[in-house]
Amino acid sequence: MEKVLIIGASGHGKVVAEAIELNEEYSIHGFIDSFKPVGEKVLDYEILGTEDLISQLYDQGITRGVIAIGDNWTRFSLVEKIKRLVPDFEFITVIHPSAIISKTVTIGKGSVILASATLNAEAKVGEFCILNTGVNFGHESKINDYSSLAPGVTVGGNVIIDTFSAICLGANIIHSIHIGMHSIVGAGALVNKDVENFRLAYGVPAKEIKEISVGEKYLSGKWKKQKVSL
């Protein structure tokens, strides 16, 4: 099996690692992480170094990997950095074997679809998206590059979620809604009206709470105060 790197050794990195193991398509060479000490074990794999090591590993034949970073803007920044450092490095798509995916669905490179996600007819997933555990993604809906659906999110049919938007834990979005770019839909929200670009919205029904800026953090509460591992 071809060896791959997992870039990001947080909890999300562990979940991605287990999905890769179950697929038996790639073997995991190790983790790349900007904060954790080299040599530390994460599951059965070592932290090999920071992203600056990828070029050396590429020369040794490790030419592919996946970014396992939950925060959308951080994931984007790291992809851009790796593209500059190692232009030919390839990003794999990881799909947990328990995901139920219509044959008419398209999924872009670098995206991660986790356990029990269901993707219905003609849904489209852009590049470097995360569809987390138990997501239900409706027919003909579209999620653009670098956006994410947290565990338990339900998206009705014909919904559009634009780039860099995060739909948080357990939110529900009814059919035909448009979520603008760089927006955040808070945990547990019920979205029954379009959400503009650069907005935080939450509640049942969801209301736009405030304007937000590029890269605003949404892994909130105690996570805000912690140094989140890349």
Ligand SMILES: CC(C)(COP(=O)(O)OP(=O)(O)OC[C@H]1O[C@@H](n2cnc3c(N)ncnc32)[C@H](O)[C@@H]1OP(=O)(O)O)[C@@H](O)C(=O)NCCC(=O)NCCS
């Ligand atoms: C949207 C979100 C980022 C808002 O967090 P925040 O801006 O830090 O909000 P705060 O914690 O400062 O709360 C401010 C107020 O809004 C309320 N609030 C925050 N999020 C809310 C939500 N999703 N629904 C309803 N009320 C919410 C708080 O209870 C608080 O009310 P109070 O002032 O009456 O006490 C957060 O709710 C969220 O969804 N985080 C992401 C969780 C997630 O999906 N994790 C993924 C794990 S894989």
